[in-house]
Amino acid sequence: MKVLKFGGTSVGSAALIARVADLITRATATHQIVVVVSAAAGVTNELVNAWDALQQGALDVPALLARMRQRHRTLAHVLGHHAALRRGYLATLEETLSQLARVLRMAQSQNAKPAWRDEVLATGERLMAPLLAATLKARGVAAFAQDATTLICTDARHGEANVNLEATRERVQQWFARLGKQTVPVVTGFIGATPEGQTTTLGRGGSDYSAALLAAMLGAEVLERWTDVDGLYTADPRKNPEARRYQTLVLEEAWAWNHAGKLGMHRKALDPLVAAGIPVHVRSTLAPEQPGTWLLPADTPQTLVG
């Protein structure tokens, strides 16, 4: 099986979501697939800003809800003429926005708690996973959205929660064993929950870590990390035009560089993969024909790449 992770830049428009759904559909022809998805580009930032404004007593809740509704209604154009799927998604959108409004109003009327901030930040992923699942269903794929709060067990360090690996492994493996081989779960990245069921977040960029946990715990053949650049570079290619793409990296070396902040991924993104010896293939959703970058465990036979 493979785990495919799509970051926010890969699902930032209806056209990109359609492209992502096509990539996933193609992958199901040869592999059992688990998808991990982030919030649409910019949505988590908007939620962070909203929370900060709330702290200063300056948040306009109806205006925020209207912007979130508009953005996701526009993204839902990807469902085209699939009226029932579109209706289903719009109902989920309204339920999720009502939940967001409820938490924001609670936070406005009492001392805002870090747990509520995580509940607010989780909204972006909770709006994207059902949309991508519906888009896959429109292509005949048996997909469903999976809220990761039932899979990723964490402590209560809100904003940057620590994952309980043993509890998470047990849940993830039991959950996966019950899935049909043709079924494609679309899991919300970035979020988990405390043993009491309180939503937590794994730190900004945390979907990389969510995907790595699932890939390691399921013994995936590979974790495909789909993003907006065609691999990992010697420096951030957006800031440094001289940056050069790596074709392959030794996973264990990349792990150290990533902890030093040099590869643009969540700090813990490679931890579970190094421990389990799972390769990573970093690829571009904008240019899927490009070879990308392979991160290979030190003992991988080179013939596996290709």
Ligand SMILES: Nc1ncnc2c1ncn2[C@@H]1O[C@H](COP(=O)(O)OP(=O)(O)O)[C@@H](O)[C@H]1O
């Ligand atoms: N060494 C690096 N190699 C590749 N990309 C990097 C590197 N350092 C930083 N980045 C940045 O990481 C970005 C992709 O990560 P991110 O913005 O989180 O995307 P996603 O939406 O896929 O999660 C790239 O657009 C790039 O600017």
Ligand SMILES: N[C@@H](CC(=O)OP(=O)(O)O)C(=O)O
């Ligand atoms: N949406 C979250 C989690 C994440 O990982 O996003 P992305 O994959 O787009 O970096 C964030 O912006 O922090």
